[in-house]
Amino acid sequence: MNAIASDALRPELPLAVSEAGPAPKRIVVTYGFWVFILSDIVMFAALFATYAVLVHATAGGAAGSQLFNQVSVAVETGCLLLSSYTCGLMSLAINAKRHVATYAAAIATFVLGAAFLGLEIHEFADMIARGATPQSSAFLSAFFTLVGCHGLHVTVGLIWLAVMMAQVAAHDFTAAVTRRLLCFALFWHALDIIWICLFTFVYLMGVRP
């Protein structure tokens, strides 16, 4: 705080990093959340490694090439990619403190994310109805754990987004609310990055016999 004040008094003198004081809370909190996201990605790496080790262990049951529906995966990919884009537009609207644009982008993000989740639940239900349950082979256990864990993250993200919109409505764009919204944007973009790995390494490589 002192750094900013003295900087305003003597604008011609740039402050050394050692004199600048601790970083603002917005940077510290977001950086901490960035480290959390990276640790989350490390957890997904373990699940991906498990899947890669067990992908051929189908126990005589159906393999991925018989189970995966590429059209459904393509639509899911489009939904999540577009919701990542609208989430970015929401960040811009938040920085400009525009309420209507923020709500509109948040609703678009929520609807696209919910569409993704609905398609994934439908896909899971379809697989289970055909007898491909998580209990039937090591491959399917790893598949449902990996993809289900991503779906769980999307679910948490949707709840978080709804809570954040309630906070914007109740508190407006205070420093705390914009900080949380920045963390949410990081989380949502990271989920899309994990989905890139999922549709490439699980689905597209899985549909090839």
Add this chain to the structure above:
Amino acid sequence: MSEVQYGDPAQMNALHDRAPGDQPAAPEEEKSSGVLIFTIGLFLAVILTATSFWVANTTLLWGPGIALGLAVLAIAQMGVHLVFFLHITTGPDNTNNVLALAFGILIVFLVVAGSLWIMGDLSNMMPSMSMPVR
């Protein structure tokens, strides 16, 4: 410490690293540049995704190379997302974010490559390789 003064990201970026996910500080008259960055990112991501789906289904390409091609496309798209959506750059105000990301990538590489290496070795030493793991 009051945090109300720190509302303007451009002011904070003068002294400290940029928060991950924050936009680069743009001049006031360039308000539309943020939309442009996200739109370029979306455009590139759509192209890369469409190429991935095409590569997975085509018969024009050499079969054994397709897995490698898909991996390259996925890594390229992750790069596009990091740069255009998360605004991770090589700029001097981004050093901490990039270092954390580099460490994360190192651990991801160790976990995935190490698991595949060890488990591949183990299954090679199994007496009956034709039996599927149950």
